[in-house]
Amino acid sequence: MQKFFAVIAFALFTLGVFAAEPPHWAYPIVVDKPVAPGADATGAVQIPGSARSYTYAQIDDLMNPPDWFPDSHAPAPNVVKSGAGKTVLACGACHLMSGMGHPESSHLAGLTADYILRQLADFKSGARKDPTRMNGIAKDLSDEDAKQAAEWFATLKPLPWTKVVEADSVSKSFIGKGRMRFVLPDGGNEALGSRIIELPQDALNAARRDPRSGFIAYVPAGSLARGEALVKNGGGKTLACGACHGPQLKGLADAPSIAGMSPLYTYRQLHSLQTGARGGASAAMMLPVVAKLSEDDMIAISAYLGSLAP
Ligand code: HEC
Numbered sequence: 001m002q003k004f005f006a007v008i009a010f011a012l013f014t015l016g017v018f019a020a021e022p023p024h025w026a027y028p029i030v031v032d033k034p035v036a037p038g039a040d041a042t043g044a045v046q047i048p049g050s051a052r053s054y055t056y057a058q059i060d061d062l063m064n065p066p067d068w069f070p071d072s073h074a075p076a077p078n079v080v081k082s083g084a085g086k087t088v089l090a091c092g093a094c095h096l097m098s099g100m101g102h103p104e105s106s107h108l109a110g111l112t113a114d115y116i117l118r119q120l121a122d123f124k125s126g127a128r129k130d131p132t133r134m135n136g137i138a139k140d141l142s143d144e145d146a147k148q149a150a151e152w153f154a155t156l157k158p159l160p161w162t163k164v165v166e167a168d169s170v171s172k173s174f175i176g177k178g179r180m181r182f183v184l185p186d187g188g189n190e191a192l193g194s195r196i197i198e199l200p201q202d203a204l205n206a207a208r209r210d211p212r213s214g215f216i217a218y219v220p221a222g223s224l225a226r227g228e229a230l231v232k233n234g235g236g237k238t239l240a241c242g243a244c245h246g247p248q249l250k251g252l253a254d255a256p257s258i259a260g261m262s263p264l265y266t267y268r269q270l271h272s273l274q275t276g277a278r279g280g281a282s283a284a285m286m287l288p289v290v291a292k293l294s295e296d297d298m299i300a301i302s303a304y305l306g307s308l309a310p
């Protein structure tokens with residue numbers, strides 16, 4: 001019997017039924033080294049332009065994250081500022097109080113409340129998988145808190161946040177504290193290859209959850225032109241995105257805005273839609289879009305979309 005299962009498993013394996021592990025560069029879940037620039041400072045620190053100061057213990061308190069510019073947004077609901085119960089972590093910790101998030105999480109600014117609520121429902125049911133973060137948070141989130149958070153994030157205007165740069169090589173880097181990628185001190189360079197490497201523009205401030213300190217996404221040379229062709233007319237491999245996401249790609253009906261997002265986040269979504277890790281009724285609309293895309297196509301599309309104004 002055991003031999004029988006081994007034969008079946010081998011047959012499935014050779015048919016490619018067991019999907020490869022998702023790439024570590026795009027899914028920064030395992031931390032390489034739990035350090036961040038400046039995070040060993042004792043006492044309160046500041047960021048440019050803010051009158052507030054916080055200690056690192058406060059900056060990394062996922063139940064009460066810093067709000068560096070409280071006047072830049074409408075008063076936030078409690079669940080955004082301080083979570084709920086023991087398991088619903090404050091949305092503002094990872095998505096920031098600007099809603100722009102980090103490449104390892106996501107932007108929420110610029111999305112509609114309906115779209116945000118639908119994603120929370122899909123995380124809750126497990127149709128969309130993010131087991132280390134959003135599945136648990138959405139499962140324990142009350143309907144009222146979900147509604148308040150979605151309506152508040154929908155009021156935030158997206159900011160220019162990620163600069164997209166074509167490159168053949170990048171500084172060596174590692175996944176650090178909070179799953180952010182940082183340059184390895186004295187690490188030299190390495191080939192970029194078929195990857196997107198997204199690094200903070202200012203590591204010190206980004207690690208302090210500065211909502212004005214954005215990112216640089218290094219993408220393979222040629223990605224922007226290749227991505228533009230796929231996005232605008234499908235290149236025979238996919239559907240033109242504007243048909244559903246609107247002519248400016250800023251969202252239409254159920255299809256959200258996809259302009260000016262972190263290329264790392266966008267790539268992760270296209271990859272998860274293709275493997276089925278992101279499912280759900282609305283996500284089904286994306287299946288014919290991703291079905292025939294290669295890794296390099298998905299990288300190119302993500303690079304081009306990230307280069308547009310949000
Ligand atoms: C500990 C970090 C963390 C916290 C706290 C957190 N999130 Fe998230 N969130 C993530 C990550 C990581 C993703 C990206 C998952 C992926 O790549 O698919 C995400 C994605 C999302 C998305 C999908 C965005 C899109 O464009 O489809 C929504 C909606 C969302 N979160 C809402 C919330 C809300 C509301 C809260 C507060 C109740 C919250 N999150 C708290 C980490 C977090």
Ligand code: HEC
Nearest residue numbers: 231238239240241244254255266269282283285286289301
């Ligand atoms: C047939 C309509 C349709 C077409 C064509 C389409 N999309 Fe979508 N797309 C959707 C819908 C609907 C959603 C929302 C899915 C959900 O609610 O989970 C979506 C979601 C997405 C997301 C996730 C956004 C986020 O914040 O997580 C990305 C990325 C995306 N589409 C990229 C593209 C790209 C790139 C193209 C063109 C190559 C494209 N889409 C073409 C309908 C479409």
